[in-house]
Amino acid sequence: KTDEELQFNLQLLGEVLSVKNLQVYRSRSCDILPYIAPICGVLDLTLELPQKEEYDLAQNILQSLMSWLCRIRMVECSPRIKMEPRGWGETILMDQVNVDWNIPNNQELDVVRSLLDRYLTPVLVLLDSYSKGEQSSMSKETLQRKLKLVWRIIIAVSELVPPEQTRPWDSVLSSGLSWLDKLYITLPAPTGQLPLRKGVNELLSRVQKQIVATTNDDTDSLSTILNIYDVMLFCYGMDEDDIGDHLEDQKRDKAHREDRLIRGKKHLPSVILERICIQWETHVWLKNLLVIESLAERMFEDLFSLCVHQYSEVRTLAQDLLLKVIGRLGKDCMKLVVPRIVACLQNNAGVTEEMMKGALYLITQEKYMFFYSWDFAAQLWPALITAQHCDKQSIDDLLRDIGIKTSRYYQDYCLYTLPLSGFELSSSLLDLVKQVPGLEKPSSLANLSLGSHLHFQELERRIVELVSGKSLHWRHHEMAVGMLLTMITYDATPTRDTTSLWLQLLLDDQRSIRCMANQALEGILKLEKVPSRKVPLKEMLPNEQGNQKNYPGVRDDNLFLQYRNMEEDELKQYWSKPYVVKSYLGYWTWPKHEKVRLVHNLEDFNTTPDSVRHLISQFFLDENLVTRFVELNSLEHEKGLDFFNMDRGLFLCFLFENIGPKLGQVFQSHIEKLVCSPEESQQRASAEMVYGLVRGMRFWDYQSAQQAWTWLTPVFQQVLSNVTLETQ
Secondary structure (H helix, E strand, O other), X not given: OOOHHHHHXXXXXXXXXXXXXXXXXXXXXXXXXXXXXXHHHHHHHHOOOOOHHHHHHHHHHHHHHHHHHHOOEEEEOOOOOOOOOOOOOOOEOHHHOOEEEEOOOHHHHHHHHHHHHHHHHHHHHHHHHXXXXXXXXXXXXXXXHHHHHXXXXXXXXXXXXXXXXXXXXOOOXXXXXXXXXXXXXXXXXXXXXXXXXXXXXXXXXXXXXXXXXXXXXXXXXXXXXXXXXXHHHHEOOOEHHHHHHHHHHHHHHHHHHOOOOOOOOOEXXXXXXXXXXXXXXXHHHXXXXXXXXXXXXXXXXXXXXXXXXXXXXXXXXXXXXXXXHHHHHHHHHHHHHHHHHHHOOOOOOOOOHHHHHHHHHHHHHOOOOOOOOXXXXXXXXXXXXXXXXXXXXXXXHHHHHHHHHOOOOOOOOOOXXXXXXXXXXXXXXXXXXXXXXXXXXXXXXXXXXXXXXXXXXXXXXHHHXXXXXXXXXXXXXXXXXXXXXXXXXXXXXXXXXXXXXXXXXXXXXXXXXXXXXXXXXXXXXXXXXXOOEEEEHHHHOOHHXXXXXXXXXXXXXXXXXXXXXXXXXXXXXXXXXXXXXXXXXXXXXXXXXOEEEEOOOHHHHOOOOOOHHHHHHHHXXXXXXXXXXXXXXXXXXXXXXXXXXXXXXXXXXXXXXXXXXXXXXXXHHHHHHHOOOOOHHHHHHHHHHHHHHHHHOOOOOHHHHHHHHHHHHHHXXXXXXOOOOOOO
C-alpha cells in the first residue's frame, strides 16, 4: 500500500538538501555535518523499500546529500537587496559583489568517503557478483534499482572525480584549476586506490555483457547503464548540455532585466551572480573536456554494441550517446567507429538485421556520414554498396537516404568532396611565427598526401569494378554512381577505365544516372581540357594606354572591345588577335600582369591514343553512339516541367570546346532535325546542343567558326519563325 505521508516527507527532505539547481546559496557544506547521522538513519530504512516511488525518493535524498558535500559553489555573504526605500532594483558593478566559495575541506571529504563505503561499495560488490554469474536469482527490478543508485551517486560526486586517462595526454586542456587535483575522490581496491570512473566503467562493462547474455530483453537496465556512460563521459558536476541551457537562460534574463538608462557594466546582482556561476561551470567543463585520451576503447566497444542491439529502445539511446561522443572527438575517433560499422554491413550469418539497421542509422545521422578522409571512405563506401539487400522497409529507406546524400544533387549535404592534397601553410604565416623553436618551413613535397592517393585509387578501382559488374541492386547501383561522382576532384584525373564507365552511363536507361554522368564528364573535361594559348595583356593594348586617364566607360584604349561592323578581311584579322575572356577588364583600368587567350589551331585538338580526351573524342565521333545519346536526351521527362538543363548545356559546351570543329559536323544533322520538331522535349534538347555549340566554339579558328555559322544561321531562322505567344 502506498504511504503518501512517507513519500511527502521524503520528497520534502530531498528538496531541502538539493543543490542541483543553478543558483547562489547562503549555506556551506559544513552546515549539514551535524545532521549526517539522522539522515543516514532515514536512508538505511528507506533505500530498500519495495515501492518504486519510495526508494526513488530515498535515492534522491542520498544524491542531494552527497551533492551538498561535494559541490563547489558560490556562497552569497550579504543581503542582495538593501533594507531601505531605494534599495529595490539597485544595480551594481562586478567588484561590488560580496561572495565567497564553498570548497569541501578534509572533514567533509572524509564524510563523503564514508558515505561511499556505506552505500556505493556494497552495491558495486553485488553487481560484481552478478557479472560473474553468482547472482542468477537477482530479479530485473533489483538490478535496475542498484544501477539507478550507482547512477545517482556518480552524478553527485562527479565534480570531484577526474576523467579516466587511457594514455599520456597529447591534447591541450585547461590547466587553470590544478588545485582541484587535491580534492579528487577514488575507490578503495586490493591493489590500492582505484580511479572511480575507471573502476565503475570496468564493472559496468562486465554487467552489460552479463545482461546481454542472460536477460537481453531487460531494456530498462541497459538504458540505465547508458545513462551512467553518459555521466562518466560528460558530467563533472553538471552535464555540458545543462551548461548550454544555463547560458541561454542567463542571456534571456539579462536582456529582460537590462536597464538602458544606466550606462557602464552595472546590472542587477542576480545577473552578475549568474554570470559568475556560468564562468565557473565553463572552466570545470574545459578542464575535463572529453578527448581521445580520456575515452577508453573498452567503453567505446560496449557503447557501439548497444547501438546495434536487438531492441530499438536501447539502440536509440546508444546511438544518441555515440553520436554525441563522435561530435565531441571528431576525426580522432573515426579509427574506432568506421571498422565496426563496416563489420555490421558484411554479408555473413553473424550480422543480423538489427545490427545492419543500427549501423545505417549511425551513418545517416552523422553530419558528414563519416566522410572525413579517403581512408575511411575506402573502407565504408564499398561496404555500403555491397550491403545485403533486405526486404525490410526501414532498411530500404535508410539505404535510399544514404544513396541520395552521396549524390551532389542533395543540397543539404554540406560536404561536396574532399581534396587529395593536404593544406599548406602560406609563407607569410610562417614568417610571422618563425621565432617559434622547432617550426620549419615545409618542403615542396610536404603537401603530397601519398596515403590519400593510394586509398583514393583503390576506392575508385573498387567502385568501377562493382558498377561494371552489373550485379548490384538498382538502389546500390545508383548509390555507387553517386559515390563515384563525389570522387571527381580538382587534384585527381580519373583513369581511362573510370572515364569509359562514365561514357557508358551517358546511355543508361535511368535519367538520374545520365544526369550524374553529364556532371562527371563536365568535370573530367575541365581536368583534361585543351591547353590554353595565352599572351600578356600588354601586347594587345595601344602603346599610349599608359598616358590615358583612369575613368570608367569607353576610352580610346578599350575601344577595340566594342562591337562594330567589320569587313571579312578585317574580321578575320581581328579574330586572330588575343581574346579577352573577362568582361570587366579595361572598364576602369588594365591590370599589370594579366594574360589573355588566343584561338586554338586545328593541331591543338589532336590527342594521343592513351589520353582520356582521346577516349571521349572517339565516343562522340561515333555516329551510332551520338544518335543514341541525342535520342535519350530528347525524351520527355515530365509533361510541362521539361525545361532547359544547364548541366547538359555546360557539358556540351566543354565538349565542343575540347573536341573541336569535327564534333560540330556530327551534331549538325541532329540539331537541324530537332529544331523542326513540334515536341517540346526535342526543342529543349536542340536548344541545349545549340547553346553548347555556340559557347564552345569561342576559341575555334576563324574558318571553322564560319563554317559552323553557315548552317547555324538557318537553324536560328527556323527557330524564330516557330516562336509564338505561347512558346515557353
